[in-house]
Amino acid sequence: MTNAKLSLSDVAGNAIRIAFAVLVVVISCRCQAAADDHSTQISVGGREVYVELAVTAEERAQGLQFRKSLEENHGMLFVFGEKRPVVFWMKDTYIPLSLAFISEDGRITQIEEMEAGSLKHHASNTEVKYALEMTAGWFRRNGVGVGDRVSMPQLVDAHRDKGG
DSSP: OOOOOOOHHHHHHHHHHHHHHHHHHHHHHHHHHHHHHTEEEEEETTEEEEEEEEOSHHHHHHTTTTOSOOOTTEEEEEEEEEEEOOEEOOTTOOSOEEEEEEOTTSBEEEEEEEOTTOOOOEEOSSOEEEEEEEETTHHHHTTOOTTOBEEOOHHHHHHHHHHO
């Protein structure tokens, strides 16, 4: 029989590795839960999509920055407290996106294609209450254009008051 001895540094090293692994799992779960708490299903030109809501100023400023991918039929809906002109750019955004500006009554007023990492400004031509970012080309691929309607549940307006 072999007599195995573990030093205090071996035990401490293993404990640190285990604690780190647990911390990573906890943080991952909390991040996913936060994203789930802020997501909803909406209809865009008759097509169902799943969106994360960007309601507060901080959420709107973060947007989809630093993401490496975005699933098809998933996006981010920016909810502004009141209708106003808005401007987007793609600094620190790693995936190309399509952006629809949406009026207070849920009509798409403008669609822009945005290049990953670009500092080019994409400004709304009119005052809008919402903006929707989807994967590049999504609107074209799905036959959705200016004038089409975006149907959002009351949940969106309830979240609006949080950060408007």
